Amino acid sequence: MKMLDDEGIFALNQLRESVCVLVELMPPDPINTEIALRLNRAESSAMQVWLAEALE
Numbered sequence: 001m002k003m004l005d006d007e008g009i010f011a012l013n014q015l016r017e018s019v020c021v022l023v024e025l026m027p028p029d030p031i032n033t034e035i036a037l038r039l040n041r042a043e044s045s046a047m048q049v050w051l052a053e054a055l056e
Contacts, residue, residue: 020046 004010010019021039024032033054040047 017041017044018046020044020050022050 020036022032022036023039024035033051036047036050036054040050042048042051
């Protein structure tokens with residue numbers, strides 16, 4: 001997280017809903033969605049985008 005912060009992914013006063021934190025298994029596994037939902041609020045805009053892409 002520190003490296004990402006140093007790269008500027010987190011902006012000052014950035015809303016938590018605009019960041020989606022993921023830890024995924026490779027190759028892709030259905031449990032990835034369960035993990036993502038544990039780490040993020042399902043109703044956040046970033047998570048909604050991820051969920052839509054995960055359905056593809």
